Amino acid sequence: MTDGRVLENSDAAETITRYSITYTGVPLFAGLNFPVQDIGEFYMGGGVEYFLAGGTISMGAQQKDISAMALGYGFIAGVQLNVTSKTRLYMEWEYIDARTGAIMQTTAAAWDNLYIDLTGHRIMVGFMYYVI
Amino acid sequence: MKKTRLTLILVSLCVLPLPLLGATANYAVGFYAGIMPSPGGDLNSYVQIAKYNSSNGIDGINKSLDGFSTSTINRPFGVTGGVEFKAIFFDYYFARVAGNYTRSVYGGKGKTVYDSDPGAPFVPELLTAKYAITAYDIPITVGLCIPFWKDVKISFSCGFAVAYGDYTNSFKSTSNTDKGSFSGWCYPLVLMLQGEYFLTETVSLSSSLSYYRGSTEILKDSKKSDTVDFAKIDFSGYRINFGMAYYFYSI
Numbered sequence: 001m002t003d004g005r006v007l008e009n010s011d012a013a014e015t016i017t018r019y020s021i022t023y024t025g026v027p028l029f030a031g032l033n034f035p036v037q038d039i040g041e042f043y044m045g046g047g048v049e050y051f052l053a054g055g056t057i058s059m060g061a062q063q064k065d066i067s068a069m070a071l072g073y074g075f076i077a078g079v080q081l082n083v084t085s086k087t088r089l090y091m092e093w094e095y096i097d098a099r100t101g102a103i104m105q106t107t108a109a110a111w112d113n114l115y116i117d118l119t120g121h122r123i124m125v126g127f128m129y130y131v132i
Numbered sequence: 133m134k135k136t137r138l139t140l141i142l143v144s145l146c147v148l149p150l151p152l153l154g155a156t157a158n159y160a161v162g163f164y165a166g167i168m169p170s171p172g173g174d175l176n177s178y179v180q181i182a183k184y185n186s187s188n189g190i191d192g193i194n195k196s197l198d199g200f201s202t203s204t205i206n207r208p209f210g211v212t213g214g215v216e217f218k219a220i221f222f223d224y225y226f227a228r229v230a231g232n233y234t235r236s237v238y239g240g241k242g243k244t245v246y247d248s249d250p251g252a253p254f255v256p257e258l259l260t261a262k263y264a265i266t267a268y269d270i271p272i273t274v275g276l277c278i279p280f281w282k283d284v285k286i287s288f289s290c291g292f293a294v295a296y297g298d299y300t301n302s303f304k305s306t307s308n309t310d311k312g313s314f315s316g317w318c319y320p321l322v323l324m325l326q327g328e329y330f331l332t333e334t335v336s337l338s339s340s341l342s343y344y345r346g347s348t349e350i351l352k353d354s355k356k357s358d359t360v361d362f363a364k365i366d367f368s369g370y371r372i373n374f375g376m377a378y379y380f381y382s383i
Contacts, residue, residue: 032339032374034327036280042327044339046167046372073169073209075372077325077341095370097169101204102194102244109185110254111197111245119170 072098164375
């Protein structure tokens with residue numbers, strides 16, 4: 001979730017004062033796994049991620065709800081450390097490049113011009129349980 | 133005194149790996165292919181700012197308006213591939229030179245609207261936009277390589293690339309048609325993380341993640357029949373590749 005307030009707008013025609021955006025991403029990656037004896041493994045892969053985003057944009061006293069979807073491309077690189085025979089601790093770096101189409105009007109022109117840029121790096125830490 | 137201590141520490145750090153002098157140098161050749169999201173960055177140019185209401189290239193060109201059948205113009209998706217020559221010295225020190233070809237294969241086209249007469253009242257018009265980019269580069273990197281037993285090597289290296297790019301764009305509407313073509317050289321910074329899994333003593337599967345940072349100077353459009361355009365070719369971005377390498381010579 002990203003939340004922010006526009007303090008100094010570089011474009012006088014742009015009237016956004018506050019935004020709050022939440023998104024859900026469904027990633028699909030394929031790549032190579034490099035096992036390091038019985039300590040764990042190192043892996044890298046490329047793939048796609050499908051995003052569903054929603055939120056609220058404030059323009060002065062006016063508030064608008066938005067929703068959008070986007071397909072992005074990117075990669076992951078990470079390490080997994082064996083904790084037990086079935087559980088692993090992992091740390092992963094994910095980068096995805098994705099932008100939505102125009103979804104909302106924010107300037108005097110009558111068209112929708114605002115897009116959400118979902119591009120960025122994500123660092124994730126977690127546990128993995130191997131069922132099989 | 134401090135200087136002497138620092139020198140001793142630095143010399144010790146350099147000498148530490150030397151017990152593995154047994155394999156003095158290993159040379160390998162390989163090939164690989166992969167993907168590059170957003171080749172060319174936002175593909176901004178002067179014409180897009182001056183005539184098509186976008187101050188940030190392909191990202192800002194997208195507009196939608198009731199009564200116009202528009203489709204999102206996504207940043208291009210690129211494929212990349214190449215051949216490499218690499219050398220590993222004293223098991224830990226890594227040097228690599230490669231030749232890469234990258235081009236956009238998907239995205240980068242669609243329909244949007246723009247104000248065809250900015251001086252007059254709002255006159256929206258449907259606009260078909262297309263972007264394409266092709267790049268060739270020779271990255272030269274040096275770095276460190278960590279072997280994990282005989283199965284796996286993970287290396288990190290950095291350096292620069294000699295890169296040549298070719299960027300084209302076209303914008304077509306009822307009242308305007310503009311085409312741009314730009315070609316240029318630059319020397320982007322290159323960072324690279326590579327993993328190798330050895331199938332045999334001499335053949336390995338590899339995956340690599342590289343980051344380029346750099347763009348050409350501002351280039352002038354080579355198409356002279358319409359409004360003269362100006363743009364940079366941006367080589368910045370990530371590439372992920374998968375391939376194979378063959379270690380053909382050891383000293």
